[in-house]
Amino acid sequence: MKPENELNAQFPSLSANEALARQLAAAFAAQMDPTLEELGDLKTAVSEAVTNAIVHAYPDRIGPVSLRLRRLAGNVLEITVRDRGCGIPDVAKAREPMFTTGGAERSGMGFTIMESFMNSFSLRSAPGKGTTVKMRKKLTGRDQGSRIKDQGT
Amino acid sequence: MQYTSLLQDKRLTILLSGEIDHHSARETMEAITAKIDVYLPRRCVLDFGAVSFMDSSGIAIVIHTLRAMEELGGEVWLANIPAQPMKVLRAAGIEKLVRLGAERSPA
Numbered sequence: 241m242k243p244e245n246e247l248n249a250q251f252p253s254l255s256a257n258e259a260l261a262r263q264l265a266a267a268f269a270a271q272m273d274p275t276l277e278e279l280g281d282l283k284t285a286v287s288e289a290v291t292n293a294i295v296h297a298y299p300d301r302i303g304p305v306s307l308r309l310r311r312l313a314g315n316v317l318e319i320t321v322r323d324r325g326c327g328i329p330d331v332a333k334a335r336e337p338m339f340t341t342g343g344a345e346r347s348g349m350g351f352t353i354m355e356s357f358m359n360s361f362s363l364r365s366a367p368g369k370g371t372t373v374k375m376r377k378k379l380t381g382r383d384q385g386s387r388i389k390d391q392g393t
Numbered sequence: 394m395q396y397t398s399l400l401q402d403k404r405l406t407i408l409l410s411g412e413i414d415h416h417s418a419r420e421t422m423e424a425i426t427a428k429i430d431v432y433l434p435r436r437c438v439l440d441f442g443a444v445s446f447m448d449s450s451g452i453a454i455v456i457h458t459l460r461a462m463e464e465l466g467g468e469v470w471l472a473n474i475p476a477q478p479m480k481v482l483r484a485a486g487i488e489k490l491v492r493l494g495a496e497r498s499p500a
Contacts, residue, residue, distance in 0.1 A: 255416035262414075262446070280446075287448035291415040337485075340416035345418040347452035349485050356484055 243310035243318075250306045253294040253323070260278065261307050261321075263291040267315055268309040273382040281357040282317065282377060288350040289321035290372045295342050297325025297371060315381040319358075320374045327367040335363070396424045398432075405434035406472075410443035413478075418450035422457045423440045429458075435467045438494070442473035451478060459491060470494055 248266050251257045262283040269282055286307070293305045300301040328334045335355075340348035355361045358375040365371040397408040407425055411417075415459050429437060437458055441447070472494035474482065482488075 255414075258414045258416050259412060277480075280480065283446060284448050284477070284481060287414055287446075289479065291448065291450070295415065303403065344457060345422060345450060345453050347449045347456065347485065349449040349452050353449055353481060353484050357480075 241312050243312055245311040247309040248306065249308075250304055252302045253298045253305050253325075254302065255291075255294055257305070258287055258290050258294065259270050261305075264307060265309060265319060268311075269379065272311060272315050272317060272379045274317075274379045278377065278379050282319070285354045285357050285375055285377075286319060286321070288354050289319070289375070292350055292373070293321060293323040293325065293371070295346065296328070297323035299326065312376070314378060316376055316378045317361075318374065318376045320372065322370065322372045324370040327369055328363075328365040328371055329367055330364055331363060394476050396421075396428070398428050400432050400434065402466045403435040404438060405432050405436070405438055405462065406438040408440045408443060410445075412445055413447040413454065415448070415450045418454055425454070426461055427459045429465070433465060434462075435465075436470060437462050437467065437468045438472050440472045441478050444475060444478050447478035447481055449481060449485070452483060452487065455482070455487060455491060467469055468492070473483060 244310055249262040249264055251260065265282050266279055269279060290305060297303065303323065306322045310318040312318055333339060335351045337352045338348040340346045354375060358377045360376045362374045399406045405428060407428060413421065447473060462469050469491045471491055474493065
């Protein structure tokens with residue numbers, strides 16, 4: 241699917257970049273007129289995906305994390321977060337709620353939140369090669385919002 | 394981040410603010426634990442009124458606070474939770490673990 245607009249960013253796996261990634265996603269999504277709740281959902285999902293890359297993909301070094309934002313037809317936002325880190329040995333286990341290999345400051349709820357806050361979610365990982373998370377969410381948008389209003393009158 | 398706290402009748406209220414994510418979580422946890430260790434409250438209230446964003450790191454902070462208060466035989470309440478952090482907390486079923494106060498109590 242050819243995107244209507246696209247943004248590619250790459251940054252090192254420093255935890256300070258979690259906020260940067262959220263803000264990039266929010267700024268890119270602004271053109272799609274998301275509701276406040278949708279904007280919160282997007283920022284939360286990006287924060288979870290990027291934090292996973294920072295905490296788990298590169299446990300003992302700093303490596304590259306890429307964030308791709310694409311606006312697709314139908315006011316759908318696609319978010320792809322990719323790393324070149326260690327990969328996930330057991331993807332099914334990693335997706336279980338409350339499971340974490342992180343420290344006390346991790347809750348094990350990252351994947352559960354990404355899945356429930358976005359419309360679609362896919363996870364591909366290869367040990368030693370890296371992990372890619374791709375998520376999509378359809379945003380209400382101003383046009384659709386006004387159509388709903390029109391139907392109500 | 395600054396952590397304002399109030400102690401009244403063995404009730405310790407900690408006012409959280411700004412964006413809560415993995416980057417800030419460890420520092421926040423240490424600050425909360427330090428206050429609990431000093432004041433030994435019966436109830437610890439985490440006030441989310443000034444929190445502008447929270448991801449799943451906030452869940453870990455609540456669970457960490459719960460463990461610290463359980464050691465004292467005390468309890469944890471969450472107060473003034475804005476919509477976005479509330480959605481994250483509910484995704485984790487946090488209302489089964491701690492008592493949630495009003496979404497925003499009158500001043």
